[in-house]
Structure formats: C-alpha cells, structure tokens
Amino acid sequence: MNQMTFPDHRPLTTAPQGAGLVPDPRQAPAAAPVMNLTDVSVFYGSYEAVRNTTMPVHTHQITAMIGPSGCGKSTVLRSLNRMNDLIPGARVAGGVTYHGQDIYERDVDPIQVRRRIGMVFQKPNPFPKSIFDNVAYGLKVNQIRDDVAGRVEQALRGAALWDEVKDKLKTSGLALSGGQQQRLCIARTIAVQPDVILMDEPCSALDPIATSKVEDLMHELAGQFTIVIVTHNMQQAARVSHHTAFFTAEVDANGVRHGRLVEFSETGRIFTNPVDKRTEDYITGRFG
Amino acid sequence: MTVAPPRPTAPLDLTRAALPATRRWRNTVATGGMVAALALAAVPLALICYQVLLKGAGSISWEFLTEDIPNSARRAGGGIAPAIVGTLVITGTAALLAIPLGVLGAVYLNEYGKSGPLAKFIRTMADVMTGVPSIVMGLFIYVIMVIPLQQQSGLAGALALACLMLPVVIRSTEEVLRLVPDDLRQASAALGARRWYTIVTVVLPAAVSGITSGAMLAVARAAGETAPLIFTTGIVYQSNWSLSGANTALPALIFKNASEPFAAANGRAWGAAITLVVLVLAATVIARLISGRFAVKDR
Numbered sequence: 001m002n003q004m005t006f007p008d009h010r011p012l013t014t015a016p017q018g019a020g021l022v023p024d025p026r027q028a029p030a031a032a033p034v035m036n037l038t039d040v041s042v043f044y045g046s047y048e049a050v051r052n053t054t055m056p057v058h059t060h061q062i063t064a065m066i067g068p069s070g071c072g073k074s075t076v077l078r079s080l081n082r083m084n085d086l087i088p089g090a091r092v093a094g095g096v097t098y099h100g101q102d103i104y105e106r107d108v109d110p111i112q113v114r115r116r117i118g119m120v121f122q123k124p125n126p127f128p129k130s131i132f133d134n135v136a137y138g139l140k141v142n143q144i145r146d147d148v149a150g151r152v153e154q155a156l157r158g159a160a161l162w163d164e165v166k167d168k169l170k171t172s173g174l175a176l177s178g179g180q181q182q183r184l185c186i187a188r189t190i191a192v193q194p195d196v197i198l199m200d201e202p203c204s205a206l207d208p209i210a211t212s213k214v215e216d217l218m219h220e221l222a223g224q225f226t227i228v229i230v231t232h233n234m235q236q237a238a239r240v241s242h243h244t245a246f247f248t249a250e251v252d253a254n255g256v257r258h259g260r261l262v263e264f265s266e267t268g269r270i271f272t273n274p275v276d277k278r279t280e281d282y283i284t285g286r287f288g
Numbered sequence: 289m290t291v292a293p294p295r296p297t298a299p300l301d302l303t304r305a306a307l308p309a310t311r312r313w314r315n316t317v318a319t320g321g322m323v324a325a326l327a328l329a330a331v332p333l334a335l336i337c338y339q340v341l342l343k344g345a346g347s348i349s350w351e352f353l354t355e356d357i358p359n360s361a362r363r364a365g366g367g368i369a370p371a372i373v374g375t376l377v378i379t380g381t382a383a384l385l386a387i388p389l390g391v392l393g394a395v396y397l398n399e400y401g402k403s404g405p406l407a408k409f410i411r412t413m414a415d416v417m418t419g420v421p422s423i424v425m426g427l428f429i430y431v432i433m434v435i436p437l438q439q440q441s442g443l444a445g446a447l448a449l450a451c452l453m454l455p456v457v458i459r460s461t462e463e464v465l466r467l468v469p470d471d472l473r474q475a476s477a478a479l480g481a482r483r484w485y486t487i488v489t490v491v492l493p494a495a496v497s498g499i500t501s502g503a504m505l506a507v508a509r510a511a512g513e514t515a516p517l518i519f520t521t522g523i524v525y526q527s528n529w530s531l532s533g534a535n536t537a538l539p540a541l542i543f544k545n546a547s548e549p550f551a552a553a554n555g556r557a558w559g560a561a562i563t564l565v566v567l568v569l570a571a572t573v574i575a576r577l578i579s580g581r582f583a584v585k586d587r
Contacts, residue, residue, distance in 0.1 A: 083478060141476075
C-alpha cells in the first residue's frame with residue numbers, strides 16, 4: 001500500500017502563517033513620509049472611481065496596496081505620478097504631496113513629477129528597441145550623457161539581469177522571456193535614479209520563479225528607493241511590504257460602485273490583527 | 289476521495305475519420321474555396337505581367353531608355369527618356385510634399401486630436417478626398433495655378449499628385465499609429481518623456497514599416513496617374529529636370545502612344561509600361577531597405 005503523503009491541511013487562507021513571514025520594518029518611519037495623500041478622490045468624467053483616500057508613503061519602505069478588483073488601487077497608484085493625466089476625462093481631487101509639495105498644483109509640470117516618481121507596469125512593456133537602448137532611453141530623455149554604458153550596466157545589475165543579458169545587449173528587448181522583460185522594465189526605471197518607484201501588479205504576468213526574483217529585487221531596491229506596489233496577491237504583500245493599504249469597492253446609496261481605502265497600517269498588523277472587519281474577511285478569504 | 293474518471297469503453301479513435309462527416313466536408317469546402325479565391329485573384333495579376341512583358345520587352349534597349357521622344361509618334365526609333373525624367377521629378381516632388389505632411393497630419397489625428405471635433409473634421413475630409421476622382425485634382429491645380437501663371441509645369445503636376453497622395457498617406461499612417469500599443473507611450477511618459485519625444489523616439493520607429501507601406505502605395509498610385517497631369521504638365525519631347533516649364537510623364541506617354549494606330553507608337557507604349565512597373569517596384573524596394581534600417585527587429 002502506498003504511503004499517503006498528506007497535503008498541508010492548513011486552511012486556505014491567504015494570511016501568512018506565523019510572524020516570521022512578516023518583514024519587520026527595517027527602519028522605523030522616523031523621517032517624514034516622502035508622499036502624503038490627503039482626501040484623494042479620482043474621477044473619470046463624472047464617475048468617482050475612488051473616494052477620500054488618506055495615507056502616507058514612507059521613505060525607503062515598501063507600501064503595498066491590496067484589495068479586490070475594481071477597488072481603485074491602481075487608480076490611486078497612477079495618481080501618484082500623474083499618469084492619470086494621460087486618460088481623457090480623468091481628474092484628481094484632494095492633495096497628493098511629494099516632499100511637501102502638492103503635485104497637482106497648477107504650475108507643476110507632470111514631466112518633472114514622473115522623472116522623480118517612476119513606474120513599472122502590469123504587463124512587461126519593453127520598447128521595441130535593443131536591451132541596451134531600452135535602459136538607456138530614460139537617460140536620453142533626461143539628457144544624461146556621461147557614462148551611459150556604465151549607468152546601463154549598473155541598472156541591469158541592480159535589476160539582477162546583467163548576467164543574463166551582458167552578451168546580448170544589442171538584441172531586442174522583446175526577445176527576452178516575460179520575467180526578464182519585467183526586470184528589464186525595472187532596470188529601465190531605476191536607470192534614471194528616481195526617488196519613488198510605483199509598481200502596478202508587476203508580477204501578475206509572471207510565473208512563480210520570475211515572481212520570486214522580482215520580489216527579491218524589491219527587497220534590495222527598498223534600501224535605495226521608496227516603492228509602492230499594487231498587488232492582487234496577498235502573500236506577496238505580506239512577503240515584501242512594510243506597510244499595507246487595504247482598499248475595497250463599496251456601493252453607495254445610488255447604487256454606484258466606488259473604491260475606498262479601508263485600512264492602512266503596518267503589514268504585520270494588517271495581516272495578524274486588522275482593525276476593520278472587512279479587512280479581516282478579505283485576508284482570511286471570507287466574503288459577505 | 290476523488291471519483292475516478294469513467295474508463296472509455298471502446299478503444300480511443302483519434303483519427304480524422306472519427307470526426308462527423310459534415311465537419312470534414314465543411315473543412316474541405318472552406319479550404320478549397322480559399323485556394324480558388326486566391327487563384328482567381330492571382331489570374332489577372334499574372335496576365336497583366338505576362339502581357340506587359342510579352343509586348344514590351346522587345347522595345348527595351350539602352351537607346352530606348354536614354355533618347356528623346358520623337359516628335360511624331362508614328363516614327364520608329366527614339367526613346368522615352370523625357371517621360372522617365374518627368375515621372376521621377378514629378379512623382380518624387382509629390383512624394384516629398386505629401387509624405388511628410390501626411391505623416392505629421394496622421395500624428396496629429398492619432399496622438400493629439402484623437403476624437404476631438406477638429407480631428408473628426410480632418411478625418412472626414414481626408415476620407416472624402418480619397419474618393420475625389422484624380423481628374424478633379426488636376427482641374428483644381430489647373431484653375432488655381434496653371435491659368436493664373438499661364439504656364440504648365442512639373443511643379444503643377446507634382447502639386448496635383450500630392451493632393452491625390454495626401455489623404456491616402458494620412459489615413460494609412462493613422463491606422464498604423466493606432467496599432468502601436470499604448471503601453472509603450474505610457475512607459476515612455478513614466479520615464480519623464482514629453483509627448484513629442486515619445487512620438488519621435490518610440491511611436492514612429494515602432495510604426496515605420498507600416499507607414500512606409502502606406503506611403504509607397506500612395507506613390508505607386510500617383511506614379512500611374514495620367515488624368516491630373518493632362519492639364520497641368522503639358523507635353524515635351526526633351527528631358528526637363530527642372531520643376532518649372534512643361535514636362536511629361538510615363539502614363540501620359542503611354543496614353544498618347546497607345547491611342548495611335550501606328551505599330552511604332554504601340555511598341556513604345558508597351559515599353560514605357562514595363563519601365564513604369566519597374567520604376568514603381570524599384571521605389572518600393574528602396575523604401576523598404578531604408579525603412580528596414582530604422583525599424584526595430586522583434587528578434
């Protein structure tokens with residue numbers, strides 16, 4: 001008779017098992033947060049997609065945004081570097097400050113904002129250019145002309161991609177695998193040395209091995225950059241982030257759905273001892 | 289305990305014969321239909337090439353390509369050099385006018401205007417212009433340029449052809465620009481690039497192959513036009529490399545010589561037809577080579 005191997009019979013919750021998985025904030029957020037959201041609402045035309053979000057983004061830490069689909073977490077993320085400007089009809093109300101300055105003030109140039117607050121997208125989107133040119137693109141945009149090759153190498157090393165591509169820098173970025181393409185996009189982003197990196201579900205198109213590489217990378221990058229990540233994967237939020245914001249979708253009295261921030265706290269706290277019932281239901285997999 | 293899937297009772301038959309007969313014959317009929325349609329579409333193409341080569345190959349010689357056109361169509365000998373020169377000068381100028389303007393117009397429509405009222409208006413006008421008969425373009429240039437100046441010229445012909453090419457270039461380029469993924473524009477914007485920089489360094493290079501196809505289609509169409517040139521360029525028997533002064537072109541030469549009853553004229557028309565086909569082919573190949581240098585390979 002076969003020896004049955006019993007699978008792990010722990011309940012299928014997505015909460016981390018044991019405190020060991022929860023990263024300790026490596027440095028207490030003693031300094032002022034690099035970004036602050038105050039009563040941020042985002043509209044698409046007359047539709048209010050997200051209501052009244054207030055949360056900080058702490059310096060050199062990883063902040064995760066989690067929540068069900070349609071809860072507005074990506075929308076909030078995109079409001080942090082004015083990417084919503086590219087969507088016709090999108091409008092942001094409330095205050096988003098970066099080092100104390102409101103980035104939605106009239107005389108703020110979104111280009112200046114995006115040069116300091118970079119973004120990595122859900123789907124790897126390398127340019128149809130060579131690997132080298134992909135990374136060098138941001139340098140060209142920002143008119144950095146000294147030691148381009150060195151900066152490209154440094155960025156590719158920073159994105160843990162250098163050893164895999166150092167012999168084929170001239171080949172197209174599109175010839176890489178999905179996981180490599182995403183790390184190429186991260187290299188492209190860090191090459192211009194931004195202050196904050198926004199990541200919009202950066203691993204959702206990747207397999208588990210590529211995902212773990214990107215997560216390791218995030219840990220390394222957090223020493224240098226402030227990272228905000230949107231993820232559907234709660235274990236990922238638990239594994240990588242220091243702070244977590246839980247969003248949900250609500251239906252108001254008129255039957256209109258909109259996203260809302262439910263709870264913002266240290267990640268360990270959100271996953272082990274959430275204040276709000278909705279957070280607890282979501283992270284333990286119980287709904288309604 | 290999981291339930292085992294039911295065991296198949298008969299041995300598995302995964303051959304084509306096991307499919308229902310209707311599915312099999314439908315597939316056969318559909319495949320056959322597609323092959324037949326392709327063959328039917330290829331027949332006129334092959335016949336045209338065959339006929340042009342058969343009738344025209346005999347007249348091609350160095351003298352034919354380099355000598356002036358005889359003053360009288362019935363006289364044998366002479367060449368078609370002035371018409372080749374005219375076609376190169378007039379079509380070339382028209383392409384230089386229409387392609388940059390058309391590409392920039394398409395960039396406006398797709399990247400800036402989008403679905404705004406001005407963009408919608410321009411798009412509609414471009415569609416209407418595509419449908420305007422080419423002789424109307426010729427008449428238009430004749431009225432606004434040739435009559436006031438009392439002078440037919442290569443430039444007037446080039447302008448008429450440019451009017452003809454412009455809407456084709458605009459619409460084909462816009463369609464290609466629309467296919468460039470928005471992801472790329474966003475990635476560029478997230479790096480702090482301005483819109484024009486993104487367009488020049490990312491969007492246009494990604495679309496250059498399609499833009500070239502559209503532009504060459506427009507050039508080929510313009511190179512074969514007779515009607516817009518009848519009023520605007522006139523006729524000459526010696527090569528005229530300048531844009532001023534009357535000129536001639538291959539389609540006009542073909543028209544004139546093919547409508548004569550003389551064997552020498554007919555032979556000259558067929559020879560000119562081959563020359564025109566080869567010129568358009570050469571222009572397309574050269575454009576492909578040039579755009580290939582800018583285009584980025586996927587692999």
